[in-house]
Amino acid sequence: MEAATIAGAAVGRRPSRLTRLLRPLAFMTLPTATLIVLFLIPMGILFVYSFEYGPLTGSSGFTLTNFTGFLSEPLYGRIAWTTFQIATIAMLAQLLFAVPLAYVLAYKAGRFELPLLLALVLADELNPMVKIYAWRMLLGRDGLINEALLRIGLIDHPIDALLFSKFAVIVVLSTSYLTYTVIPIYASMKAVDAGLFEAALDLGAGWFTTFRRVLLPLIAPGIFIALLLVYVPLFTDFASPTLVGGTSGYMLGQVVADEVLQNGNLNGGAAMSILLLVGAALFSYVAYRLSRVKVES
Amino acid sequence: MHPRRRAQQLCAIVLAAGLLGLLLAACGGGGGNTAEAVAPSKAEAEKPATGTVRIFAYSDATSEAMLKPFREANPDVNLQVATFDSGDEAAAKLAGGFSADVVEVCLDEAAPLEQRHLLRPIDTGGITEWDKLAFREEPAVRQGGHVIMVPLSAGPYGIIYNAEAVPGGVHSYKEMLSEKFAGEVSMDGSSAVSPLGVAALTLGFDDPFEMDEAQLEEAKDFLAENRDKIRSYATSDSDLVNLFKSGEVVVSNGGRGSVEEMQEEGLPVTWVAPEEGYWAWVCGLGITSKAQNLPAAYKLINYYASPQAQAIFAKGGFVVTNPAADPLVPKRLRKTADPASIKDAIPLTEPPNSTAYTKAWQEVSAG
Numbered sequence: 060m061e062a063a064t065i066a067g068a069a070v071g072r073r074p075s076r077l078t079r080l081l082r083p084l085a086f087m088t089l090p091t092a093t094l095i096v097l098f099l100i101p102m103g104i105l106f107v108y109s110f111e112y113g114p115l116t117g118s119s120g121f122t123l124t125n126f127t128g129f130l131s132e133p134l135y136g137r138i139a140w141t142t143f144q145i146a147t148i149a150m151l152a153q154l155l156f157a158v159p160l161a162y163v164l165a166y167k168a169g170r171f172e173l174p175l176l177l178a179l180v181l182a183d184e185l186n187p188m189v190k191i192y193a194w195r196m197l198l199g200r201d202g203l204i205n206e207a208l209l210r211i212g213l214i215d216h217p218i219d220a221l222l223f224s225k226f227a228v229i230v231v232l233s234t235s236y237l238t239y240t241v242i243p244i245y246a247s248m249k250a251v252d253a254g255l256f257e258a259a260l261d262l263g264a265g266w267f268t269t270f271r272r273v274l275l276p277l278i279a280p281g282i283f284i285a286l287l288l289v290y291v292p293l294f295t296d297f298a299s300p301t302l303v304g305g306t307s308g309y310m311l312g313q314v315v316a317d318e319v320l321q322n323g324n325l326n327g328g329a330a331m332s333i334l335l336l337v338g339a340a341l342f343s344y345v346a347y348r349l350s351r352v353k354v355e356s
Numbered sequence: 357m358h359p360r361r362r363a364q365q366l367c368a369i370v371l372a373a374g375l376l377g378l379l380l381a382a383c384g385g386g387g388g389n390t391a392e393a394v395a396p397s398k399a400e401a402e403k404p405a406t407g408t409v410r411i412f413a414y415s416d417a418t419s420e421a422m423l424k425p426f427r428e429a430n431p432d433v434n435l436q437v438a439t440f441d442s443g444d445e446a447a448a449k450l451a452g453g454f455s456a457d458v459v460e461v462c463l464d465e466a467a468p469l470e471q472r473h474l475l476r477p478i479d480t481g482g483i484t485e486w487d488k489l490a491f492r493e494e495p496a497v498r499q500g501g502h503v504i505m506v507p508l509s510a511g512p513y514g515i516i517y518n519a520e521a522v523p524g525g526v527h528s529y530k531e532m533l534s535e536k537f538a539g540e541v542s543m544d545g546s547s548a549v550s551p552l553g554v555a556a557l558t559l560g561f562d563d564p565f566e567m568d569e570a571q572l573e574e575a576k577d578f579l580a581e582n583r584d585k586i587r588s589y590a591t592s593d594s595d596l597v598n599l600f601k602s603g604e605v606v607v608s609n610g611g612r613g614s615v616e617e618m619q620e621e622g623l624p625v626t627w628v629a630p631e632e633g634y635w636a637w638v639c640g641l642g643i644t645s646k647a648q649n650l651p652a653a654y655k656l657i658n659y660y661a662s663p664q665a666q667a668i669f670a671k672g673g674f675v676v677t678n679p680a681a682d683p684l685v686p687k688r689l690r691k692t693a694d695p696a697s698i699k700d701a702i703p704l705t706e707p708p709n710s711t712a713y714t715k716a717w718q719e720v721s722a723g
Binding site: 134137138141192195196199200201219222223301302305306307309313314317319320321322323325 | 441442444445447448451452468472539547548583584586587588589591595598602603604710711714715718719721722723
C-alpha cells in the first residue's frame with residue numbers, strides 16, 4: 060500500500076524546471092547537430108563563397124560578380140537550354156518506364172513483388188562509373204546493340220550516334236535514376252485501393268480514362284517526390300555527359316565542375332550552384348502546387 | 357514566460373551561436389606557413405623518416421611500385437596518399453582545408469597553388485641531387501626568387517595512333533583532323549589548354565600558350581569546325597586508353613606516358629611528335645604551406661629524386677630529371693627517358709589569360 064503510494068507520487072510528480080528546460084535540448088541535440096554539420100554548414104559556406112571574389116581575381120571582399128557574370132553570359136544561357144532539354148527528356152523517359160513498372164510491382168507482381176523491388180534497389184547500388192562504362196560497352200561502335208543490329212541485318216554499318224551523343228546522355232541519365240523514380244510512385248500506388256479500378260471499369264471507363272482520371276491524380280504526390288528526387292539532380296549531373304556525351308551534350312553540371320576543378324574558381328562554382336538551387340526550389344514549389352491541385356481535384 | 361517557450365528560445369540561441377561559430381571557423385581557412393621550409397640537418401636527414409607524411413599527387417606518381425621502396429626504407433613512417441586529376445583541383449582542395457605535406461606541382465599548373473599561398477619555398481640545400489636535376493633552371497620553378505618545386509618528371513605531348521589500324525602512321529595534327537580519320541579521332545579534353553594548343557599549332561601560331569584574343573578566337577573556330585570529326589574528348593589518361601581499347605578511336609593527341617600504359621595492355625599504339633611541333637610538361641614535388649612533417653617531406657622528395665625512383669618514372673614512359681638514373685633505366689627506354697629527347701619541345705606553361713582559354717573551350721564544348 061505504502062509502495063503504491065510512493066510510486067503514485069513519483070508518477071504524478073512534475074519534473075523540475077531545469078529538467079523541463081533541458082529535456083528538449085537533450086532530445087534535439089544529436090539530430091540538430093547532424094543537420095548543422097552535414098547540411099547547414101556546407102550550405103552556409105557555399106553561400107558565403109558565392110559572394111566572395113575568387114582567389115585569382117586579385118580582389119578581396121564581397122561581390123555580386125559571380126552571379127552577374129553567370130547570368131549575363133549568353134553562353135551559359137545556351138548551356139542551360141541544352142541542360143533543360145536533356146534533363147526534361149530524360150525525366151519524361153523515366154516516368155514513361157517508371158509508372159508501368161511501379162504499377163506492375165504494386166498490383167501485378169504478386170509474390171515477386173519484393174524480389175523485384177530488391178532487384179531494382181540492388182541495381183542502383185552499382186558504382187555509377189561502372190554503370191556508365193557498361194553503357195559504353197552496349198552503345199559503342201562495336202557494342203552489343205550495334206553488333207545485334209548488324210547480325211540481324213537491320214543495318215549495314217554501326218550506328219555511331221548511339222554513343223557520344225545527346226541520345227547517349229539521355230539514355231544513361233534515364234537509367235541512372237530509375238530506382239528513385241519508381242519507388243515513390245510505387246509507394247503512392249500501394250496506398251491506392253485496386254478496387255477503384257474495377258469500379259471505374261464497371262462504370263464504363265477505359266484503361267486510359269481510368270489511368271488519367273483515377274490513378275494519376277492519386278499518385279500525383281508520388282510523382283512529385285520522384286521529380287524532386289530525380290529531375291533536380293539531373294541538372295547537376297556531370298559524369299554522364301562527360302563520359303558518353305562526346306562532343307555534344309555539355310551540361311550545367313559540367314560547367315560547375317569545370318569552374319571548380321579546372322579554373323579553381325570555387326566562388327564562381329558556388330554562385331552557379333546557388334542559382335541552380337534557387338531554380339530547383341522554384342521548380343519544387345511549382346511541382347508541389349501542381350500535385351496539390353491534382354489531389355484536391 | 358512559459359518554460360516551453362523559454363526552452364525553445366534557448367535552443368534557438370544555442371543553435372544560432374553554434375552555427376555562426378562553425379561557419380566562421382570553416383570560412384576562416386588559411387593559417388598556412390609560407391616561410392621557407394627549412395631542410396633538416398644532415399644527421400637528421402640520414403635517419404629513416406618517422407611520423408605521418410601525406411602526399412597529394414597525380415595517380416601515376418603514386419603507384420604502389422613507386423611508393424613501396426620508400427615504405428620499406430622508412431618502416432616507421434605512416435605514408436598517406438591522396439590523388440587528384442588536375443592542379444586546379446589540388447589547389448581548390450588544399451584551399452578548402454585538405455591537408456597534405458607534399459604536393460605534386462606541374463609548371464603549367466603552379467599558379468593557383470602559388471596565388472593561394474599554398475606552397476612553401478624549398479630549401480634546395482636539403483635536396484641531395486638538386487644540382488644534377490634537369491629543368492631546375494626553368495623559370496617557373498622559381499617564384500619570387502624562391503624554389504617552389506623540385507622537378508622530377510617530364511613528358512612530351514604529341515600524336516598517338518593505332519599502328520595496326522593506321523599502318524602508314526599519322527604525321528601531323530592537320531592529318532589527324534583530316535576527313536581521313538573523321539569519327540575516329542579523340543582529343544584530350546581534360547583541360548582547355550590541350551585542344552586549344554592543338555588548334556594553335558595546326559594554325560601555325562608560334563606559342564600555343566600565349567595566344568592573344570584574336571588567335572584564341574581563330575583556334576576556337578577551328579575546333580568548332582572540326583568538331584564533327586572528333587568522336588569524343590578524353591577526360592583522363594584512363595579514358596583515352598578505353599577509347600583506343602574499345603576501338604572507338606584510332607588516333608588522338610596525348611602524352612608519351614599514355615602510350616607506355618597502352619602498350620603494356622597489348623594495344624599496338626605508337627607516339628609521334630607532330631610536324632607542327634609539340635609541347636612538354638614538367639612536374640615535380642613541392643611542400644605545402646600546412647606541411648606538418650618537414651623532415652619526412654624532404655625525405656620523400658629526396659626519394660623521388662633518387663636514381664631508384666627516377667628509373668620507375670622512366671618505366672612509365674616519362675622523361676626523368678636525374679641523369680644518375682640512366683644505368684637503372686631499361687635500355688629500350690633510355691632514349692625516351694633522356695631530357696635531351698624533349699629539347700625541341702615548347703614548354704607547357706599556364707596561359708596568362710587562362711580564363712579566356714577556359715571560356716573558349718566551353719564555347720566549343722557547348723556547340
